[in-house]
Structures are given as C-alpha cells and as structure tokens.
Amino acid sequence: MSHQLEQELLTVAREAADRAGALLRDGRPADLGVAATKTSPIDVVTEMDLAAERLITGFLAERRPDDGVLGEEGASTVGSSGVRWVVDPIDGTVNYLYGLPSWSVSIAAERDGETVVGVVTAPMRRETCHAVLGGGAYLNGERVRVRAAPPFEQALIGTGFAYLAERRAAQAEVVKALLPRVRDIRRGGSAAIDLCDVACGRLDGYYERGLNPWDLAAGELIAREAGALTGGRPGGRADGDLTVAAAPGVFEELQRRLEDLGAWHD
Incomplete structure (x- = not known):
C-alpha cells in the first residue's frame, strides 16, 4: 500500500x-x-x-x-x-x-x-x-509503547463481559480463577479503549470473549503497533471466541492460562 x-x-x-x-x-x-x-x-x-x-x-x-x-x-x-x-x-x-x-x-x-x-x-x-x-x-x-512485562503475578489485566446471562456466568468463573494469579483485573466497558490502554502501558494485558470485528479491528492494530502480541486461542488470530492482547512476556502466560480455563467457550 x-x-x-x-x-x-x-x-x-x-x-x-x-x-x-x-x-x-x-x-x-x-x-x-x-x-x-x-x-x-x-x-x-x-x-x-x-x-x-x-x-x-x-x-x-x-x-x-x-x-x-x-x-x-x-x-x-x-x-x-x-x-x-x-x-x-x-x-x-x-x-x-x-x-x-x-x-x-x-x-x-x-x-x-x-x-x-x-x-x-x-x-x-x-x-x-x-x-x-x-x-x-x-x-x-x-x-x-507497551509496558515492560512484569512477573505474571504482578500483571494488571483488563477484560470485558458479554450481555448473555449464560456467557457472563462462564466469564465470571474465568475471572474467579484468574484473579488470584495476577495483580488485579479491570473491567472498563470499552474493548477499543482497553486495547489502547495496553498500547499505552496502562494495562499489561487484556482478554475478552465475544468481540465483534468492529470492537477489535482498530484497537488490535494499535496494540500490535505499540509492541503488543495479539491473538486468540494458541496459534489462532483474535476473533469472537477469544481476543488476547498483552506485552511480550505476559501474553504467552495469559493465553496459556485462558486456554486451560476454557475462556474461549461458554
């Protein structure tokens, strides 16, 4: 181009x-x-x-x-x-x-x-x-640029929740398991802002299930251009099943834990 x-x-x-x-x-x-x-x-x-x-x-x-x-x-x-x-x-x-x-x-x-x-x-x-x-x-x-990766237990992670009751219940279980393993979890309410906050070093990582193309297209590019790694399930692209964005060093551990927790399905 x-x-x-x-x-x-x-x-x-x-x-x-x-x-x-x-x-x-x-x-x-x-x-x-x-x-x-x-x-x-x-x-x-x-x-x-x-x-x-x-x-x-x-x-x-x-x-x-x-x-x-x-x-x-x-x-x-x-x-x-x-x-x-x-x-x-x-x-x-x-x-x-x-x-x-x-x-x-x-x-x-x-x-x-x-x-x-x-x-x-x-x-x-x-x-x-x-x-x-x-x-x-x-x-x-x-x-x-993204923030330098802290130890995973010191990572500040952002997420979001769907509006379907069954999916929200599954997402709550993921948060319940992940929260004791990180510094804290934030829920801001705008996926695009969360992805930009990863880019600006205000979050160490972010994940969410259920995003649509318009939720993530601009923010994912901004995060990647700031040095973040982005994806979905291991080996896959960010999509509606799962979107993960984080600084290198946080991304791999966050993605692995989300896979183990089944964060990509209800």
Missing part, C-alpha cells in the same frame, strides 16, 4: 472519528434512552449510536465512495476499491447511556482483508490513538 493511500485513509478515519466524537460529546440529550436492544435486554442501542453511525458512513461515502463499510448498527456495503471500513460508532454504549466517560469511537480501514489503519477516539478522555500498519502507535500524536 502506498504511503499516499495510507495517509489518506488515516486522515479520513481521524476526521470521521473526530466528527462523531464531537456529536456524541456535545449532542448527548439529557433524557437519552434506549432505542433498541441486541443480544439481550441489557445489550442496548441508543439513538446516538444510530446518529453517529449515520454521520460516519455519510462522511465515508462522500470522501471514499468506492469503499465498503461494516458498521455495528447495520451499515453494510461491499465496495469496489479493496478498502473496507469497520466502524463502531460508540464502543461502550452502556457507559455512554449512564454518563460514564469510558466510551469511544472506533474506526479501522482494511485493505484486501488486512487492517491497515486504526483510530480510536475517546472524547471524554481527550485522547485519540491511531496506528498505520508498520508505522507504530500514537496517542495524541506522541509515540507509545
């Missing part, structure tokens, strides 16, 4: 994320309510999720009309350019609904199936992380 195309995709992704972030930050109504539900009654969509996705997809159609789009809230076009945008208009919708600050806009660009650009904007944290494949990871324009 040419440098010119890389920079064009990055510029488009950053502007789309900035515009959506401003809409979500400044346009959130005081009486914000649930517009729809997805996997369960507690897996919600707000009117602002829908508005932000419309803004992003409209902007992408204007700037890159031949590209495909995959959006969490239903946007799906094939395109003819070989580029596909993977969009999560609000990653952390429940946080957003409750007025908690840990939510983000996540936009990734894939070329021929490989993620080449990732942008995650967290407006309430005043932070934007971005990465271009092979070009490193950045937070507000400054290069970031």
Whole structure:
C-alpha cells in the first residue's frame, strides 16, 4: 500500500472519528434512552449510536465512495476499491447511556482483508490513538509503547463481559480463577479503549470473549503497533471466541492460562 493511500485513509478515519466524537460529546440529550436492544435486554442501542453511525458512513461515502463499510448498527456495503471500513460508532454504549466517560469511537480501514489503519477516539478522555500498519502507535500524536512485562503475578489485566446471562456466568468463573494469579483485573466497558490502554502501558494485558470485528479491528492494530502480541486461542488470530492482547512476556502466560480455563467457550 502506498504511503499516499495510507495517509489518506488515516486522515479520513481521524476526521470521521473526530466528527462523531464531537456529536456524541456535545449532542448527548439529557433524557437519552434506549432505542433498541441486541443480544439481550441489557445489550442496548441508543439513538446516538444510530446518529453517529449515520454521520460516519455519510462522511465515508462522500470522501471514499468506492469503499465498503461494516458498521455495528447495520451499515453494510461491499465496495469496489479493496478498502473496507469497520466502524463502531460508540464502543461502550452502556457507559455512554449512564454518563460514564469510558466510551469511544472506533474506526479501522482494511485493505484486501488486512487492517491497515486504526483510530480510536475517546472524547471524554481527550485522547485519540491511531496506528498505520508498520508505522507504530500514537496517542495524541506522541509515540507509545507497551509496558515492560512484569512477573505474571504482578500483571494488571483488563477484560470485558458479554450481555448473555449464560456467557457472563462462564466469564465470571474465568475471572474467579484468574484473579488470584495476577495483580488485579479491570473491567472498563470499552474493548477499543482497553486495547489502547495496553498500547499505552496502562494495562499489561487484556482478554475478552465475544468481540465483534468492529470492537477489535482498530484497537488490535494499535496494540500490535505499540509492541503488543495479539491473538486468540494458541496459534489462532483474535476473533469472537477469544481476543488476547498483552506485552511480550505476559501474553504467552495469559493465553496459556485462558486456554486451560476454557475462556474461549461458554
């Protein structure tokens, strides 16, 4: 991929994320309510999720009309350019609904199936992380790297939970077994932010079952470009069964323990 195309995709992704972030930050109504539900009654969509996705997809159609789009809230076009945008208009919708600050806009660009650009904007944290494949990871324009690996028992690990009761029960059992083996476990509520926190050295590792492409595409690239190892089950890629991202030296042990605990199934 040419440098010119890389920079064009990055510029488009950053502007789309900035515009959506401003809409979500400044346009959130005081009486914000649930517009729809997805996997369960507690897996919600707000009117602002829908508005932000419309803004992003409209902007992408204007700037890159031949590209495909995959959006969490239903946007799906094939395109003819070989580029596909993977969009999560609000990653952390429940946080957003409750007025908690840990939510983000996540936009990734894939070329021929490989993620080449990732942008995650967290407006309430005043932070934007971005990465271009092979070009490193950045937070507000400054290069970031993963934290040097501590002994596993001193690792701070992030995770997230699904909204299906059966899966949540299985995830609780994994946490119960893992928690005594590490420094602590954090649950922030936005997978994209968690992956960026691994990139910035705020977490030593992160894992979650049940992520969708829009949850992880941008954040995984940012984590990898910051020096993290990422994957799913041993030998596999990060996917809906399991996503793991961690500093080298933590990743291997975390992945092994998650495999032993059956974290990849309910």
